[in-house]
Amino acid sequence: xxxxxxxTIFLSVILFSCSKSTEDQIVGTWQNDGIGTMTFNSDKxxxxxxxxxxxxxxxxFNEATMEICIGESSKEADECVPLISVDDHRLCIxxxxxxxxxxxxx
Numbered sequence: 305x306x307x308x309x310x311x312t313i314f315l316s317v318i319l320f321s322c323s324k325s326t327e328d329q330i331v332g333t334w335q336n337d338g339i340g341t342m343t344f345n346s347d348k349x350x351x352x353x354x355x356x357x358x359x360x361x362x363x364x365f366n367e368a369t370m371e372i373c374i375g376e377s378s379k380e381a382d383e384c385v386p387l388i389s390v391d392d393h394r395l396c397i398x399x400x401x402x403x404x405x406x407x408x409x410x
Contacts (some may be wrong), residue, residue: 334406
């Protein structure tokens with residue numbers, strides 16, 4: 305019995321220590337129904353592309369409030385939206401009272 309309990313605890317510690325942080329999960333390119341993409345880079349730059357062109361700015365993630373903020377730079381990122389969920393395939397935010405989900409592109 306003690307051996308199986310030890311094994312269970314050991315495996316749990318490994319699984320939790322290997323999981324990505326929320327901020328790491330945000331990094332990548334996300335697509336909004338084929339209309340445009342948002343690329344969150346690990347250097348805190350963000351590239352927003354659509355049929356209207358491309359905008360480059362900065363982003364930050366506030367873990368305390370679970371918000372993604374975008375602006376001209378990561379230090380000036382003041383347009384914030386609540387993060388509802390993120391995993392390896394989808395990123396969902398709440399924008400103007402509605403939930404919008406983006407699919408992982410790259």
